[in-house]
Each structure stands twice: as C-alpha cells, then as structure tokens.
Amino acid sequence: MDSVQPAKVVENMIQAGKTKANLSIKHLLIRGGLAGAFLGYATTLAFTANLQTGIDMMGAILFPVGFVMIILLGLELVTGNFALLPAAKLNGQVSTAGMLHNWFWVIIGHLIGSIFYALLFVAATTQFGTAGPSAMSELLIAVAETKTIGYAALGGAGLGIY
Numbered sequence: 205m206d207s208v209q210p211a212k213v214v215e216n217m218i219q220a221g222k223t224k225a226n227l228s229i230k231h232l233l234i235r236g237g238l239a240g241a242f243l244g245y246a247t248t249l250a251f252t253a254n255l256q257t258g259i260d261m262m263g264a265i266l267f268p269v270g271f272v273m274i275i276l277l278g279l280e281l282v283t284g285n286f287a288l289l290p291a292a293k294l295n296g297q298v299s300t301a302g303m304l305h306n307w308f309w310v311i312i313g314h315l316i317g318s319i320f321y322a323l324l325f326v327a328a329t330t331q332f333g334t335a336g337p338s339a340m341s342e343l344l345i346a347v348a349e350t351k352t353i354g355y356a357a358l359g360g361a362g363l364g365i366y
Contacts, residue, residue, distance in 0.1 A: 221297065246270020248325060250264070
C-alpha cells in the first residue's frame with residue numbers, strides 16, 4: 205500500500221502557497237468570486253435537502269459538495285490559503301506582503317461572488333420580488349436569527365473577546 209510521507213505533504217503545501225501568492229489580482233478575484241458563489245450554492249443545497257427530507261443530517265452530508273467543487277476546479281478558498289501561504293512564508297518562498305495581498309483579494313472575491321449569488325437567490329426565491337417569503341427564506345431567517353441572538357447574548361465573549 206502506498207503512503208504519502210508528511211515531508212512530501214508539507215513540500216506540496218509550500219509549493220501550492222507559492223503558486224497562489226503569485227496569482228494576479230484578476231485571477232484571485234475570479235477564483236475567489238466563484239468559490240464564494242459555490243459556497244452559497246452548497247448552503248442552498250444543504251438547506252434544500254433539509255427542507256425536503258426533514259432530516260438535518262442530509263444537509264450536513266451534502267454541504268461538502270461545494271468544497272469538492274472548489275477543489276476540483278482549482279478555485280481560491282481563503283481558509284485554505286490561511287494554511288498554505290503561511291507555510292510558504294515560513295519557508296521563505298512568499299513575502300508577508302504577498303501573503304496579505306492574496307488574502308485581501310481572495311476575501312474581496314468571496315464577497316463579490318457571495319453577494320452576486322445572494323442576489324440571484326433572492327430573485328429566484330421571491331420571483332423578482334413578486335412572491336412572498338418561501339419556506340427556504342423562512343428557514344434561513346430563523347437560522348440567522350438564532351445564531352445572531354446566541355452571539356448577542358454572549359456580548360463581547362461572542363466575538364472571542366474575554
């Protein structure tokens with residue numbers, strides 16, 4: 205049985221971080237934007253599965269489809285870049301400025317892609333504002349309220365400030 209040595213994994217991470225740090229702003233925005241949209245799509249898929257089956261676990265099983273699509277398409281996901289670029293930085297392959305540059309533009313791409321997807325989602329679920337709230341909209345609002353109220357009850361501790 206073949207195995208991958210940890211040193212080889214780290215070497216590949218460093219190379220991936222170096223490659224990502226050298227991407228142009230255009231590529232970071234496009235790849236980050238598509239990743240943000242795919243995560244929105246995956247969330248919609250998970251909530252749809254939950255609504256249609258009544259089984260919360262179905263959404264949890266289907267949500268990773270978004271991550272699989274992001275990986276297979278070679279898109280930029282900032283959480284992955286939070287691991288890969290520091291590894292390359294520690295190895296001297298990437299500068300601090302290059303690392304921060306990547307993170308900034310990928311986050312902007314995520315925001316653009318996710319906002320674009322949210323607009324499409326709202327247009328589709330409200331039939332361009334002509335229909336009332338759907339079961340999906342009500343579920344999303346309930347989840348958002350639950351999370352927000354839960355963190356608000358913690359005060360500053362909800363932000364990780366102790």
